[in-house]
Amino acid sequence: MAQLTKPPKRITRFTFLRNLMRGFVGTALGVVGGWSAFGARKKNTVWQIDPMKCVQCEHCSTSCVVSPSAVKCVQSYSICGYCQLCFGYFQPNAPELTSAAENQLCPTDAIERVFVEDPYWEYNIDEDKCIGCAKCVKPCETFGNASFYLQVRHDICVNCNNCSIAMQCPSDAWSRVPLDQPYMLKHQQDYPLQKGIGGVPRHGVPINAAEMELELAPKFELPLAPASKQ
Amino acid sequence: MAAFVGVVALIAGGFLFLLFKSPASVPSEMRVTDYAAEMAAGTLQKTSAATAPEPAEKVDLEGEFETFDGKPGHSEANWPNFRGADYSNIVNSAVPLADAWPESGPPQLWEVDLGEGYAGAVVWKGCVYVIDYDPAKEGDALRSFSIDDGKEIWRRFYHAPTKANHGMTRTVPAVNDDYIVSIGPRCHTLCVSRETGDFRWGIDMVADYGTEVPLWYTGQCPLLDGNTVVLAPGGKAFMIGVDCETGEVLWETPNPNGWKMSHSSIIPMTLLGKKTYVYMSVGGVVGVSAEEADRGTLLWETNEWTHSVISPSPIQIDDSRVFLTAGYGAGSMMIQLKEEGGKIVPQPVYQLDKTAFACEQQTPTFYQGHLFSILPKDAAALRGQFVCLDTDGKFVWASGKTNRFGLGPFLLANDRFYLLDDHGELTMCRASLKDYEIMAKAQVLHGHDAWGPMALVDGKLILRDSLKMICLDVSAP
Numbered sequence: 100m101a102q103l104t105k106p107p108k109r110i111t112r113f114t115f116l117r118n119l120m121r122g123f124v125g126t127a128l129g130v131v132g133g134w135s136a137f138g139a140r141k142k143n144t145v146w147q148i149d150p151m152k153c154v155q156c157e158h159c160s161t162s163c164v165v166s167p168s169a170v171k172c173v174q175s176y177s178i179c180g181y182c183q184l185c186f187g188y189f190q191p192n193a194p195e196l197t198s199a200a201e202n203q204l205c206p207t208d209a210i211e212r213v214f215v216e217d218p219y220w221e222y223n224i225d226e227d228k229c230i231g232c233a234k235c236v237k238p239c240e241t242f243g244n245a246s247f248y249l250q251v252r253h254d255i256c257v258n259c260n261n262c263s264i265a266m267q268c269p270s271d272a273w274s275r276v277p278l279d280q281p282y283m284l285k286h287q288q289d290y291p292l293q294k295g296i297g298g299v300p301r302h303g304v305p306i307n308a309a310e311m312e313l314e315l316a317p318k319f320e321l322p323l324a325p326a327s328k329q
Numbered sequence: 330m331a332a333f334v335g336v337v338a339l340i341a342g343g344f345l346f347l348l349f350k351s352p353a354s355v356p357s358e359m360r361v362t363d364y365a366a367e368m369a370a371g372t373l374q375k376t377s378a379a380t381a382p383e384p385a386e387k388v389d390l391e392g393e394f395e396t397f398d399g400k401p402g403h404s405e406a407n408w409p410n411f412r413g414a415d416y417s418n419i420v421n422s423a424v425p426l427a428d429a430w431p432e433s434g435p436p437q438l439w440e441v442d443l444g445e446g447y448a449g450a451v452v453w454k455g456c457v458y459v460i461d462y463d464p465a466k467e468g469d470a471l472r473s474f475s476i477d478d479g480k481e482i483w484r485r486f487y488h489a490p491t492k493a494n495h496g497m498t499r500t501v502p503a504v505n506d507d508y509i510v511s512i513g514p515r516c517h518t519l520c521v522s523r524e525t526g527d528f529r530w531g532i533d534m535v536a537d538y539g540t541e542v543p544l545w546y547t548g549q550c551p552l553l554d555g556n557t558v559v560l561a562p563g564g565k566a567f568m569i570g571v572d573c574e575t576g577e578v579l580w581e582t583p584n585p586n587g588w589k590m591s592h593s594s595i596i597p598m599t600l601l602g603k604k605t606y607v608y609m610s611v612g613g614v615v616g617v618s619a620e621e622a623d624r625g626t627l628l629w630e631t632n633e634w635t636h637s638v639i640s641p642s643p644i645q646i647d648d649s650r651v652f653l654t655a656g657y658g659a660g661s662m663m664i665q666l667k668e669e670g671g672k673i674v675p676q677p678v679y680q681l682d683k684t685a686f687a688c689e690q691q692t693p694t695f696y697q698g699h700l701f702s703i704l705p706k707d708a709a710a711l712r713g714q715f716v717c718l719d720t721d722g723k724f725v726w727a728s729g730k731t732n733r734f735g736l737g738p739f740l741l742a743n744d745r746f747y748l749l750d751d752h753g754e755l756t757m758c759r760a761s762l763k764d765y766e767i768m769a770k771a772q773v774l775h776g777h778d779a780w781g782p783m784a785l786v787d788g789k790l791i792l793r794d795s796l797k798m799i800c801l802d803v804s805a806p
Contacts, residue, residue, distance in 0.1 A: 218544075219492070219494075
């Protein structure tokens with residue numbers, strides 16, 4: 100009768116020691132690799148908000164260990180519509196479209212409204228005043244072109260290992276991003292992504308710091324017309 | 330053991346890959362004019378020093394006239410003005426409509442390129458009319474096309490440079506057998522002979538009435554009542570009636586409150602037995618007599634409903650009730666008219682929060698005692714959903730979180746609604762009072778901001794996005 104199973108392989112002392120050494124080396128490599136990866140992750144990554152996931156919950160203004168928060172509203176001028184009535188700037192049904200305090204949505208007067216030429220108005224963020232509350236972001240996203248959105252400003256952020264805002268974020272918008280691409284540019288054509296056309300994920304586009312500063316630089320050469328600030 | 334080491338290496342490799350992988354890039358396509366980039370490139374459509382008119386300079390509305398190869402087409406029915414013949418946005422189509430579409434959607438009969446805007450078309454005796462903006466020549470153009478093949482028949486252009494501001498045109502002309510009236514982005518009103526395009530007269534509401542051009546330009550569609558054009562300029566007169574034949578202003582309703590032109594349109598109604606023009610201005614809602622005996626007389630007004638941006642038009646519910654709605658956080662209000670001491674007094678019946686019922690750029694449809702609307706993006710869970718409401722303000726049904734639309738138009742024909750979303754996806758659903766029941770869906774336009782009101786004539790559905798107008802055959806095969 101044919102033998103159906105092979106006889107058990109005999110383990111020699113040499114084989115045992117060789118496998119033991121392989122296991123030890125493999126484990127050591129894994130530990131060293133993992134340790135390096137975590138170290139590199141901490142060293143080479145920073146926290147950032149994905150503007151496509153942010154739901155403007157206001158935690159960013161209240162949970163940061165830095166005061167005021169290291170999260171600021173940014174203005175993507177390439178997306179902005181330069182509207183006379185900016186829903187991110189004015190209170191709903193503001194009695195007048197002027198920069199009087201009662202008309203403004205921003206609690207800290209952090210948005211500067213500058214006349215460019217009829218019918219264009221430019222809206223600039225004063226980051227020294229901005230507390231990252233996102234009160235302007237929500238209506239801009241709801242009714243406007245969504246050019247206002249929140250970003251962690253890395254000249255202020257202390258890059259905590261366990262970011263206290265990230266732990267509070269209800270929409271999983273916080274993540275660590277590569278140090279060489281520390282910002283996320285918002286897309287304005289989010290609609291097809293919301294619908295999941297082509298299965299494309301809905302997220303911001305990573306960009307480097309220089310690209311972000313370029314994005315955040317006003318594009319109009321002011322003044323184009325006799326300047327007036329109302 | 331070796332296998333174990335291999336598995337560990339694979340896991341470690343995968344872990345490192347996931348840790349350092351870059352997010353996938355997403356395709357980028359600008360939704361609206363990139364003002365800053367175009368300004369930098371010098372391509373922004375703005376008034377140049379050489380062409381900018383002086384503020385007081387009157388635009389020559391007669392302008393230029395061109396004719397083309399197109400010939401009037403054939404249509405049994407008409408779509409004479411904003412929201413159709415009876416302003417309801419409901420059409421009883423004699424031509425049977427298809428209950429299903431092929432995967433590619435209803436057959437497209439023709440397409441026409443337009444300047445950036447949201448202006449809808451009207452149809453009269455086989456001709457399609459639309460107010461357009463020509464960015465190259467910097468002015469408005471009232472254009473006539475054949476409904477059969479989309480070929481242009483004639484065009485009347487006047488030079489009125491307008492800067493890009495979320496599109497240019499956003500009004501629907503009004504047409505009857507003899508005349509067409511259009512309103513351009515900066516409140517220029519033009520009346521021409523329907524068939525020939527001959528200039529009859531023009532009114533610059535800014536120059537003549539001190540009208541303040543609404544934010545993002547004019548949205549008011551002209552009203553043709555017989556051969557009288559009814560306009561609401563705000564400014565020096567709240568409402569005016571103009572004779573189509575002569576351009577003579579027949580009557581003016583005073584505007585002591587200084588209420589302003591909104592994006593809403595005047596809707597004719599019969600309220601408390603009296604023909605009335607109802608208009609939602611920036612400032613308040615007004616009823617003006619449309620009776621021949623006292624046409625133009627103020628009947629009633631209320632400032633209970635006032636919002637800085639109002640695009641929808643008022644909706645008549647019955648002999649005494651009018652439903653008012655708007656977007657941008659406004660919500661809705663039902664008002665009721667009562668006669669007290671010989672006066673008509675409008676009183677709020679109820680008010681609805683923006684999360685319950687509203688409409689941002691279109692006007693809800695009132696059908697079989699129910700209101701239908703697409704709710705704006707600030708309507709919380711109902712954002713973007715197609716919603717049915719009864720006239721007591723009670724929620725009936727919504728299309729559900731997997732069926733959201735944008736700011737685009739919707740129209741009721743026979744027993745179904747057509748709904749167009751921002752990016753040109755057309756949905757057909759049953760006009761049901763019980764539930765949302767989808768019939769078909771197809772991508773029919775591929776541009777952005779498909780917000781122009783629709784028109785339906787003889788089974789031909791005319792739609793547009795920001796740069797293109799198309800005609801679909803939605804008739805039954």
